[in-house]
Amino acid sequence: MKRKLINSFLILTASTLITKVFSLLNRMLLSRLLDENGMALYILVIPTLSLCITLAQFSVPSAVFRLISHPKYNNKKIIISALCICFITCLCIMGTLLCFSKIIAVYFLKQSDAYFPLLCMLPFIPLVGISGIIKNYYLGKEDVWNLSLAQLFEEVSRIVFTYIVIQKFHHLHMPYLVSIAIIAMSIGEITSILFLMLRLKRKVNWHYHPLSYFQSHFLFKDMMNIALPLTGSRLLHVGYNFLEPILLVSILTKLHIEETQIHLQYAIISGYVISLLVTPTFFNNVILRLLIPILNKDLAYNRINALKKHVFYSLIICLFISLPFTLIFYFYGDVCLQIMYNTTKGYQYLQYMCIPFTIFYLQTPLSATLQALNKNKEMFMMSTLEVFIELVCLIILIPRFHVASVAIVMLIGLFSTLVFSFYFVYQFVYKHKKSL
Numbered sequence: 001m002k003r004k005l006i007n008s009f010l011i012l013t014a015s016t017l018i019t020k021v022f023s024l025l026n027r028m029l030l031s032r033l034l035d036e037n038g039m040a041l042y043i044l045v046i047p048t049l050s051l052c053i054t055l056a057q058f059s060v061p062s063a064v065f066r067l068i069s070h071p072k073y074n075n076k077k078i079i080i081s082a083l084c085i086c087f088i089t090c091l092c093i094m095g096t097l098l099c100f101s102k103i104i105a106v107y108f109l110k111q112s113d114a115y116f117p118l119l120c121m122l123p124f125i126p127l128v129g130i131s132g133i134i135k136n137y138y139l140g141k142e143d144v145w146n147l148s149l150a151q152l153f154e155e156v157s158r159i160v161f162t163y164i165v166i167q168k169f170h171h172l173h174m175p176y177l178v179s180i181a182i183i184a185m186s187i188g189e190i191t192s193i194l195f196l197m198l199r200l201k202r203k204v205n206w207h208y209h210p211l212s213y214f215q216s217h218f219l220f221k222d223m224m225n226i227a228l229p230l231t232g233s234r235l236l237h238v239g240y241n242f243l244e245p246i247l248l249v250s251i252l253t254k255l256h257i258e259e260t261q262i263h264l265q266y267a268i269i270s271g272y273v274i275s276l277l278v279t280p281t282f283f284n285n286v287i288l289r290l291l292i293p294i295l296n297k298d299l300a301y302n303r304i305n306a307l308k309k310h311v312f313y314s315l316i317i318c319l320f321i322s323l324p325f326t327l328i329f330y331f332y333g334d335v336c337l338q339i340m341y342n343t344t345k346g347y348q349y350l351q352y353m354c355i356p357f358t359i360f361y362l363q364t365p366l367s368a369t370l371q372a373l374n375k376n377k378e379m380f381m382m383s384t385l386e387v388f389i390e391l392v393c394l395i396i397l398i399p400r401f402h403v404a405s406v407a408i409v410m411l412i413g414l415f416s417t418l419v420f421s422f423y424f425v426y427q428f429v430y431k432h433k434k435s436l
Contacts, residue, residue, distance in 0.1 A: 068140025
């Protein structure tokens with residue numbers, strides 16, 4: 001059992017690491033092809049993209065994963081149901097973005113150059129929805145190999161397209177170059193979809209009439225039962241991320257600080273420092289995927305002592321994983337920033353943030369425990385409180401700490417979530433163990 005677990009950890013870590021490396025290469029390439037203003041514009045529009053994707057996907061891919069892994073559901077009906085829902089939601093979000101992109105750019109982000117990059121997000125929205133459904137089908141079937149290859153091809157095609165096209169049209173104005181970087185994301189998704197569809201053709205017979213789905217709303221209800229709670233939690237976080245640069249620009253411009261300076265400082269903290277800090281956290285995703293099945297078995301067989309032991313060991317493992325990265329970022333953060341983003345700006349922020357950021361790693365075992373306990377209500381309540389605390393703190397701190405308040409508020413949010421998670425895990429696992 002232990003040997004199988006170690007092998008699974010190594011396989012998942014290796015495949016995720018390779019994908020992450022190519023994702024980092026893409027970010028490094030962008031930082032060299034675009035100047036500071038270009039990177040600032042790119043980072044400024046990404047929260048809007050995240051909000052659109054969350055609303056368009058509506059957590060349907062996660063529902064596909066849960067239903068596909070259950071033997072009682074028909075795979076073809078699941079995929080067709082998911083595609084129907086995805087088509088409607090994507091159409092609505094694309095129409096909304098098309099109508100309001102000018103308003104978002106000029107009045108919310110206070111950056112008229114963001115208009116074209118926002119428009120270039122339109123094809124990416126349905127593509128990421130479709131690819132999310134297909135990827136989660138493979139995940140539900142435990143076909144990690146094809147999924148890893150698809151993610152690899154996605155990143156490689158994105159890097160190649162970005163480099164060739166931006167190099168060819170490097171004379172264009174910066175908003176158009178940033179738009180090319182956004183279009184490259186769509187190219188990556190198309191590559192991923194084509195590869196997975198070619199592999200999928202061997203597994204699924206697609207001669208299935210979509211109208212037969214509408215004879216019953218059973219799958220729709222089951223899908224919504226899973227998707228709605230997940231969407232609510234995710235929407236809170238991406239909604240906050242969407243509001244963060246808007247509030248920052250709105251408040252600081254009233255304090256007579258130049259918009260260009262705000263955008264550059266926000267890009268340094270959000271795009272360089274925080275992005276670098278979260279880079280090694282892919283280990284957390286691997287641990288989460290391995291830990292949840294183990295905790296589910298402990299709960300199913302009422303092995304409470306084993307459950308406590310696994311939670312404790314996973315906390316220790318996550319802490320030890322975080323230590324080398326914390327030391328590297330603290331002592332050699334300037335080197336890391338130079339390698340990653342071709343700049344040392346933000347090194348001081350990185351030193352201040354890397355030690356308290358360790359608490360982010362400890363959150364993974366606690367989240368896995370709450371998921372295994374099926375405490376969706378409590379997790380949604382935690383997300384609501386975290387976002388509310390972050391929003392209030394951001395509004396209070398911006399006039400005093402300016403753009404640095406983004407980093408401070410993120411750490412406050414992480415700490416509050418960790419406290420809430422520890423409280424609920426203690427209540428459900430240690431204090432009221434009979435209810436398990």
